[in-house]
Amino acid sequence: MSSPDPNRGGPSAPSTLTAGTIPLEVVHARSFTRNPDLAPIEDIREEVLKLEAEGEWIVQRVPDDHTEVTTKYGRTKKIPNRHTWHHKSCGQCGHIPGYSTAIFWLNRELGTEYNDPRDQTSCTAWNYYASATSNAPAQAAVAMRNFAAAYETGFYPVIHCGTSYGHYKEVREELVRHPDLRAQVRDILARMNKPLVMPEEMIHYSEWIHVMRHEIRKRTVLDLSNITCVVHPACHYYKLVAEDAIYDQEIYGGQRTAIMSQLLETLGAKVADYSTWFDCCGFGFRHVLVQRDFTRSFATLRKIERMKEEANPDVTITHDTGCVTTLDKSQFAAKAHGRNVGIPVMSEAQFAALAMGAHPYRVCQLHWHSTDYRPLLEKMGIDWEKAWAEFESDLDRLRSGKTEFLTWDDANAK
Amino acid sequence: MTVPVVREATPERKAEIFGKVVADVRFQDYVHGCYECGICVAACPSARFYDFSPRKITQAVCREDLDLFWEHVNVDVWNCSQCFSCDRCPRGNSPGGLITIMREVAVTAGLRSAKEALEGGERVVYKIMSTGTQVSPDMLQPEAFPDWGPDVQDVSRNLDLWRRALPPETLHTTTTAWEIDDKTLVELYLIWHMTGVLDMIKAVDEGLHMILNDVMEELLEDHDIVVS
Ligand code: SF4
Ligand code: SF4
Numbered sequence: 025m026s027s028p029d030p031n032r033g034g035p036s037a038p039s040t041l042t043a044g045t046i047p048l049e050v051v052h053a054r055s056f057t058r059n060p061d062l063a064p065i066e067d068i069r070e071e072v073l074k075l076e077a078e079g080e081w082i083v084q085r086v087p088d089d090h091t092e093v094t095t096k097y098g099r100t101k102k103i104p105n106r107h108t109w110h111h112k113s114c115g116q117c118g119h120i121p122g123y124s125t126a127i128f129w130l131n132r133e134l135g136t137e138y139n140d141p142r143d144q145t146s147c148t149a150w151n152y153y154a155s156a157t158s159n160a161p162a163q164a165a166v167a168m169r170n171f172a173a174a175y176e177t178g179f180y181p182v183i184h185c186g187t188s189y190g191h192y193k194e195v196r197e198e199l200v201r202h203p204d205l206r207a208q209v210r211d212i213l214a215r216m217n218k219p220l221v222m223p224e225e226m227i228h229y230s231e232w233i234h235v236m237r238h239e240i241r242k243r244t245v246l247d248l249s250n251i252t253c254v255v256h257p258a259c260h261y262y263k264l265v266a267e268d269a270i271y272d273q274e275i276y277g278g279q280r281t282a283i284m285s286q287l288l289e290t291l292g293a294k295v296a297d298y299s300t301w302f303d304c305c306g307f308g309f310r311h312v313l314v315q316r317d318f319t320r321s322f323a324t325l326r327k328i329e330r331m332k333e334e335a336n337p338d339v340t341i342t343h344d345t346g347c348v349t350t351l352d353k354s355q356f357a358a359k360a361h362g363r364n365v366g367i368p369v370m371s372e373a374q375f376a377a378l379a380m381g382a383h384p385y386r387v388c389q390l391h392w393h394s395t396d397y398r399p400l401l402e403k404m405g406i407d408w409e410k411a412w413a414e415f416e417s418d419l420d421r422l423r424s425g426k427t428e429f430l431t432w433d434d435a436n437a438k
Numbered sequence: 439m440t441v442p443v444v445r446e447a448t449p450e451r452k453a454e455i456f457g458k459v460v461a462d463v464r465f466q467d468y469v470h471g472c473y474e475c476g477i478c479v480a481a482c483p484s485a486r487f488y489d490f491s492p493r494k495i496t497q498a499v500c501r502e503d504l505d506l507f508w509e510h511v512n513v514d515v516w517n518c519s520q521c522f523s524c525d526r527c528p529r530g531n532s533p534g535g536l537i538t539i540m541r542e543v544a545v546t547a548g549l550r551s552a553k554e555a556l557e558g559g560e561r562v563v564y565k566i567m568s569t570g571t572q573v574s575p576d577m578l579q580p581e582a583f584p585d586w587g588p589d590v591q592d593v594s595r596n597l598d599l600w601r602r603a604l605p606p607e608t609l610h611t612t613t614t615a616w617e618i619d620d621k622t623l624v625e626l627y628l629i630w631h632m633t634g635v636l637d638m639i640k641a642v643d644e645g646l647h648m649i650l651n652d653v654m655e656e657l658l659e660d661h662d663i664v665v666s
Contacts, residue, residue: 038605114571118615121604140608142619145570145626153520155559156541162633202463212632216625264522304483314558357589394589423600435605
């Protein structure tokens with residue numbers, strides 16, 4: 025973990041840091057030891073298992089092939105290494121499809137078998153947090169329908185969207201605490217001949233990438249030592265039902281989630297700090313749809329400009345749908361107003377895939393992103409002009425009707 | 439979008455709406471009293487840009503201050519970003535969760551302010567309820583996102599081609615985020631019917647309700663599903 029580099033326009037010593045910035049050295053020095061016995065809240069997973077023993081539902085177990093990590097209150101969480109069912113994200117698949125494609129590509133390269141289902145709906149939580157045109161039973165039924173669909177395949181659910189992940193944890197709490205709600209949802213699923221199934225652990229895809237980081241490192245073909253990243257951890261990953269997020273003593277002294285930062289360090293990139301790391305991205309759910317002035321202002325004034333002034337990174341790495349969208353797309357209007365913006369934004373899945381030699385267009389689909397990423401690619405040693413020409417020739421094959429769709433073989437073609 | 443405004447109401451009406459919030463199954467999980475410490479406000483993005491305070495909302499509810507509650511449930515709740523940064527409350531509250539409940543009650547009760555707040559978002563509600571994915575590639579149109587720059591135009595112009603260039607087979611769609619089975623959709627429609635969500639839509643937007651009902655009825659009938 026590195027502090028902002030003075031040669032990159034960032035602050036050189038704590039005395040010059042923007043008010044509110046805690047230098048990383050101080051964060052490290054305050055290293056924080058966790059004792060699960062002193063956790064301020066019950067371990068909901070124990071309640072989940074108790075309810076299974078009482079015949080209330082089935083608990084889908086994490087596959088035997090898994091890795092154990094430490095979470096916020098020092099508890100252990102099992103992350104499946106393979107055999108996963110991918111709960112896709114509508115914002116990723118719809119608007120930044122290189123995000124989902126990169127997750128699948130990593131699974132293929134690492135040889136961890138996965139299932140990309142058609143029997144999956146969105147969690148519907150974006151709409152719910154935007155318009156409130158739903159209710160607790162409906163939201164719980166949507167979640168449990170998807171979990172039942174995963175269970176039927178035998179693959180373990182891994183959730184791509186931070187909001188789906190956070191919301192499903194809310195649903196888990198509600199279902200554990202309220203027997204009437206459980207009964208109502210069980211009846212709804214019975215109408216579909218589906219059992220009530222709760223996964224043993226809620227897993228966000230970035231947790232799988234986190235535990236795969238050494239495997240990814242082994243396959244990394246680029247030197248990232250001159251790349252400075254900043255990290256935006258997603259609110260719905262580590263604030264909404266906070267106890268499941270991954271923390272590590274070695275990263276920020278265990279005081280911030282280790283997700284993404286530990287991967288980037290393992291890949292050999294620099295991770296720089298900035299004062300507003302805790303702030304949300306400004307997505308706002310309803311704001312990004314109907315009040316985007318707020319979204320743009322927050323994303324650029326509180327996040328991108330702060331990152332730029334304090335760390336001047338080559339890239340902003342985040343791990344959620346709304347965060348990538350908001351932080352990337354909001355920069356165009358700010359730039360038009362002469363603001364100090366212009367940091368490419370992508371998910372850690374895309375960044376890790378690039379590090380492993382994935383094609384920037386065939387796999388990472390960077391042409392769907394807005395803020396100029398080409399200087400970053402150049403610095404990473406990727407010839408984007410050649411890559412775009414290759415992708416254009418793929419598109420020509422599609423245009424000519426020689427082929428209807430590109431395939432995974434095309435994605436890795438040399 | 440119309441900005442929601444507070445309209446006068448009788449004390450009985452305010453008490454009725456307040457009662458619905460307190461009666462929500464999640465209320466006891468989200469509100470435990472308030473220290474007035476303001477930690478939630480310090481963490482809150484919306485408080486930086488609006489005259490908005492999760493502390494005030496939580497306080498008004500804890501003190502059962504119906505007049506203040508009425509202002510919040512009509513106007514302020516719609517400024518919340520639902521980020522849940524406020525979940526670090528030392529009292530164990532979730533002001534964001536309380537706001538979710540208040541919004542939901544405002545919609546179910548058909549408050550005029552809720553109708554105003556939802557204007558402009560009908561397309562998204564329609565999309566998620568009828569197709570099972572919230573956003574679709576074909577929503578990326580320059581007129582919808584003029585502030586996102588010329589790249590949106592590129593995406594929109596090349597949409598079909600670029601979608602066919604995606605390696606995962608499930609992503610070749612343009613009207614949904616991925617390909618969803620009909621059976622899955624039928625199950626989703628059943629959920630909307632059986633949990634009263636369609637009735638919620640009716641309370642705030644009759645036109646949208648009619649369209650959704652038609653779309654759903656057709657598919658449910660095709661699969662011989664009867665919903666009462
Ligand atoms: S959920 Fe709402 S009230 Fe809570 S911090 Fe976020 S914007 Fe503020
Ligand atoms: S953080 Fe909690 S206790 Fe403090 S003002 Fe906000 S709601 Fe009240």
